[in-house]
Amino acid sequence: MPQGKIKKLISDRGFGFIEGERGELFFHHSEVQGARIEELREGQLVDYVIGEGRKGPCATAVRVA
Numbered sequence: 001m002p003q004g005k006i007k008k009l010i011s012d013r014g015f016g017f018i019e020g021e022r023g024e025l026f027f028h029h030s031e032v033q034g035a036r037i038e039e040l041r042e043g044q045l046v047d048y049v050i051g052e053g054r055k056g057p058c059a060t061a062v063r064v065a
Contacts, residue, residue, distance in 0.1 A: 001047045001048070001049060002020050002021050002022070002047070002048060002049075002050065003020065003021075003045060003046070003047050003048075003065055004018040004019050004020025004021065004025075004045070004046060004048065004059075005018065005019050005020075005043055005044065005045055005046070006018055006019075006040055006041065006042050006043060006044050006046060007019040007024060007042065008042065009037070009040055009041070009042050011029075011037045011038050011040070014028065014029040014030075014037060015027065015028050015029060016037070016040070018046060018048060018059050018062070020048070020059075022050065022057070025048070025050065025057060025058055025059040026053065026055070026058045026059065027048065027058060027059040027060070027062050028058070031048075031058075031059065031060045031061060031062050032062045032063075033061055033062065033063050034063050034064065035063075035064055040064070044064065044065075045064070045065035046059075046062050046063060046064055046065055047061075047062075047063045047064075047065050048060065048061060048062045048063070049061040
């Protein structure tokens with residue numbers, strides 16, 4: 001499972017971006033597991049799975065590392 005840092009978090013709109021091994025990936029609040037998006041912080045380490053969204057690769061199954 002890849003690991004990265006939360007680069008940008010727009011919690012009031014329900015999404016953010018993770019900077020990881022394969023560059024920057026979008027994630028939606030519905031993919032956050034074990035926490036609410038309001039509990040996440042920019043710079044925090046997360047584990048995730050690379051999935052395919054409507055606009056290309058995205059992060060799924062996002063968990064605090």
